Amino acid sequence: GEKVEQHESTLSVREGDSAVINCTYTDTASSYFPWYKQEAGKSLHFVIDIRSNVDRKQSQRLIVLLDKKAKRFSLHITATQPEDSAIYFCAGNTGNYKYVFGAGTRLKVIA
Amino acid sequence: DMKVTQMPRYLIKRMGENVLLECGQDMSHETMYWYRQDPGLGLQLIYISYDVDSNSEGDIPKGYRVSRKKREHFSLILDSAKTNQTSVYFCASIHNQAPLFGEGTRLSVL
Numbered sequence: 001g002e003k004v005e006q007h008e009s010t011l012s013v014r015e016g017d018s019a020v021i022n023c024t025y026t027d028t029a030s031s032y033f034p035w036y037k038q039e040a041g042k043s044l045h046f047v048i049d050i051r052s053n054v055d056r057k058q059s060q061r062l063i064v065l066l067d068k069k070a071k072r073f074s075l076h077i078t079a080t081q082p083e084d085s086a087i088y089f090c091a092g093n094t095g096n097y098k099y100v101f102g103a104g105t106r107l108k109v110i111a
Numbered sequence: 112d113m114k115v116t117q118m119p120r121y122l123i124k125r126m127g128e129n130v131l132l133e134c135g136q137d138m139s140h141e142t143m144y145w146y147r148q149d150p151g152l153g154l155q156l157i158y159i160s161y162d163v164d165s166n167s168e169g170d171i172p173k174g175y176r177v178s179r180k181k182r183e184h185f186s187l188i189l190d191s192a193k194t195n196q197t198s199v200y201f202c203a204s205i206h207n208q209a210p211l212f213g214e215g216t217r218l219s220v221l
Contacts (some may be wrong), residue, residue: 044117046210049208097205104153
């Protein structure tokens, strides 16, 4: 079955710098990739997604890139702020509405 | 406001006791999920439900069963809970293709 691997388990950046979180997937049929943010002690909240018919999507300071050849997608957070500190999860849709999640990246933004 | 509601939020049980976790949504979403979250493992899919009485095993169904008798309600049952089922359990339903998560139930099995 589909596997989604999230490469950075932790990431520290200085406030104002960009943060990049990378994920890879195994199933070439995967067509939809959402990202979630989880603050300490809270639930997962959807932040941005990308579908396989595009290779870039931006929502304010969040950019998602998709490289279908490499089966890789990444979340770029620009001009980071302390409130961006959280755990970020990538996910892939294997079809039949089954979502597989990465293990999460703990992002720390240092003021 | 679209919301997935989980009850209870916190639960402590003894090993061997039965556990019932409840999840509700009022958006008539057909597809619902139960995941568990453990540190370093991300979210693992326990069960997926495509509609009433249409449930399918996820990646880690052993030790769990589910019930969906109404579209808006999806229950997770642990018969004779084990200590390794201590975890945070999340319910979700599909909204605009992406899972919309409830606030989670933190279960401790002692």
